[in-house]
Amino acid sequence: MCTHGDSPSHDDESAHSGHSRRGFLRNAALAGAGAAAVGVGAPMLAGAPAVAADPSTASPAAKSANSSTSHGRTGTWRPDPTAQRFxxxxxxxxxxxxxxxxDSVDRTPQEESFRYIIEHSGDPDSNIVFMAHLGDLTQDADPSSFEEVDKAFALLDRHGAxxxxxxxxxxxxxxxxRGDTPYLRTMGPRRFKRAKTFVGSDPTGYNTAHIFQAAGRSWLVLALDWRTTDQGYAWANEVIKAHPKTPVILTSHDIVASPYDDNVFPYESGDPENNxxxxxxxxxxxxxxxxxxxxxxxxxxxxxxxPGRTTRKNAAGNDVHMHITNYQNRYFGGGAMIRLYHFDLARDTIDVETINPWILAQDPESRTELAAEHARITGPVDNFSxxxxxxxxxxxxxxxxxxxARPASQELVRGTVAYWRFDxxxxxxxxxxxGRTVRDLSGKGNDLTVMTVPGTAADALTWSDDHHPDQPGxxxxxxxxxxxxxxxxxxTTAATAPLNTETFRGxxxxxxxxxxxxxxxAGKNGNASFLSRRGSAAAAGKHGKNTDPNEPLAQFAVTNNGREAQFNHYPLNDTYPTTNWGHGMVELKWWHLAVVNDGRHTRLYVEGAPVVDNPxxxxxxxTSLGLPWLLGAHEYAGAIDIVFHGNVGDIRIVNRPLGLKDFLTAK
Incomplete structure (x- = not known):
């Protein structure tokens, strides 16, 4: 945090524009002079190498800090660059x-956080692939302070993090x-000359670029100085231009601030997602x-x-998520607390949590009350998705x-008895x-004919080019x-369609x-079938538990209870139905549903995943009464009682069980 005057102090802070008692403070007077430089892609900077100092020659403050540093075993840096979660x-x-x-130095908390980062790089649930420090490594910019910072970061260097x-x-x-500084000599580009993720720096050495591998692709991190000049921005633009297909995470010290006071919870003073x-x-x-x-x-x-966050639209109309995180005002100056951004590309989500590995490494029974409160920081600005x-x-x-799209002939696997698609x-x-006809592409003669409930609007059934991304048609x-x-x-199928009498015993x-x-x-559209077989349970002589005598003999439907996929059917071997239930299906998302019967058991699959109910x-x-099948409608007591609401894509019926590799979605 920036402070007033020439002497760094976190107590002397004033209000700004009435936003809060602490305000937004900007300027600091710290020393700096002379420089050498590298360009885009160059991993070297002229000057002294940044290497870990010898503890035997360290200052008294450094020795004191070193003596308190944990010497616990550190794991191996081994992130998985292909996993969809990182x-x-x-x-x-x-x-x-x-x-x-x-004489106020303690490397222990930061080194404990670094150990956590290294050890959890190999944890599949975490898969930490990169660490970004957001600046203010020291309070005073003194060379002796950077000597200690150097020692702490050497832990990351030794393990190749x-x-x-x-x-x-x-x-x-x-x-x-500004030219040469203790920061540049210690943490400048020369430090990264052996780092596999280092791309290069601008001519000043204060702006650097890094690329890490995760989820099977490259991700670019730009680490910009707290006050970047036009030449720095020009360099950053060139780096981005040189990597045109790489997502970019921009890090700097001073971008956004939170206008609410730090003693007021953001959900009491406004929107925690835009504060x-x-x-x-x-x-x-x-x-x-x-x-x-x-x-x-x-x-x-x-x-x-x-901490806080906001989202802004860029020139392309896309979201840019802008986050501030800082805990120096917390116990032990934040204790090198870290925020973990868990990217989950399978779920299209970033889950964010804030933890203090230094406190978590302590025996819970020995933690002070204040330490225990800061082991994990929760709330809407510190723990969110x-x-x-x-x-x-x-x-x-x-x-x-x-x-x-794939041709219909490619999807006609052995045993296909009906295949309808709409392209x-x-x-x-x-x-x-x-009266419009949709042909059965299996060639088995199970063509469909359009029927309309009297009084229905003319556009109640229309062609659409919307489709599941893995759908053949x-x-x-x-x-x-x-x-x-x-x-x-x-x-509906015709009265004489071969599918009407098929019982699928095998x-x-x-x-x-x-x-x-x-x-x-749910009230208007729930329990509507997108595919059903006409003929009531009572007419087929079905009875017993869970039997509704007026329901159809087979119905593939979306229930009114949570939009769950359901296949309810009356088998040949029993007088009451078997029901296979799926899970809730969100709107505006395409779902592939499959029912597979191996001659003895039935299982429902949603997006290729088997569900739990009644397998x-x-x-x-x-069971069949020789009556037609319906696409997009459901009958009750022999009459149409509801028509489906939504889109239906390809439908295929095969007279044998198929494995996942034979589904319509198979690659």
Missing amino acids: TLAVMPDTQFLYWGSQ AYSVLAGNHDVSGDDS AILVDNGQNMWDKLIEDNDQIFLTLNGHYWP VPIDFDKRFSGFIPVPVRP GQGAPGTALTA HASLKFVGGRDPVHGSYL GYTIEAFVRLPLDWD SRLSVGL
Whole structure:
């Protein structure tokens, strides 16, 4: 955090624009002089190498700190660069641990955090791949303080850990043209000459670029000086331009600040997801670097407290998430607390948590009450999740590969008895009128004909080009139906279709692609079948537990209880039904659903994952009264009682069980 006057102090702080009692403070007077430089991609800086100091020649303060440093075993740096879950560790403002000119140095907390980072690089649940320090490594910029910082960071160097650093206002003075400083000699580009993740620095050495590998792709970290000049921004723009398909995380010391006071919880004073504002330096950075570079999706800074975050739209109309994290005002100057950004590309989410490894490493029984309170920091500004559709967010510079449509002939596996798809038959948005035929591409003669409930709107059933990304046919049917009163259009097999009499005694596989609209309503649209077999349970002589005598003999539906997929059917071997339940399906997402029966048991799959309900109940075949199948409708007591609401894509029925590798979604 920046402070008033020539003497660093965290107590002398004043208000700014009435936002809070602490305000937004900017200037510090710290010494600095002379420089050498490297350009983009150059890993060297002229000057002394940054190596760990010999403890035997350390100052008394350094020896004191070294004597208290934990010598616990440190693990191995071994992150998985391909796993879809990885973690970026962020360490803000550790300045109060390094105040060497005033004999106030303690490396122990930071080294414990570094050990945690190294050890959890190999933990699949964490998979820490990189650590970014946000500046203010020292309080006084004194060479003796940087000697101790050097020793702490040597722990990362010895284990080959990937990290970046940058200068804060307590490490340097002025802007990045300042020349030589203890910071540059200790933490400048020369330190990273053997680092695999180091890309290079600008001519001043104060702005650096790093690339780490995670989730099977490259990620660029820009670590910019606390006061970057136009030449620094020009260099940063060139680095981004040189890596046009790489997502960028921008780190600097001073970008956004939180306008609420640090003794008021943000959820009491406003929105915890939008409680930070751009300060003058941050606005300059936005104008000169962030706004026009769509690759920058996340910015991280320290300097101010309390923590906060906001989201802004860049010139491309995409979100840039801007976060501030700083704990120097907490117990033990924050104790080298770290924030963990857990990227989960499978879930399209970044889960954020804040922990103190130094306290977590202590015996819980021996922790002071204050330490125990700071082992983990929770609350809406310290523990939260950021939803990001990574493919969509990065599509402007990393186009998402579109899986091409596959010909129907390629999907006609052995035993296919019906295959309906909706591509190439009508322009998107145009209606299917009553009597329109959709051919069965299996060649078995199970064609479908459009039927319309009297009084239904003309556009209740339309062609659509919307589809599941792994669906063979790039089209679907859009049903606008419901109940009370019953309305909509649906399709039916003919009275003589071979599928009507099929009982599948030897097993079967039924696959369908389904998407629910945002206006789907449980009362109006729940328990609607997208595929069902006509004929009531009573007419087939079915009875016993869970039997509804008026329901159809087979129904693949979306229930009104949480939008769950359900396959309810009456097998040949019993008088009451077997029901396979899925889980809740969110709207506006395509789902691939499959029911597989091996001749004895039935299992439901949602997106290729088996569900828990009733996979072991004996269930042989499907009972038939020789009546038609319905696509997009459900009958009760022999009459249509509801029409489906949503999109239905390809549907395939096979007279044998299929494995996952044979599903319509298989690669």
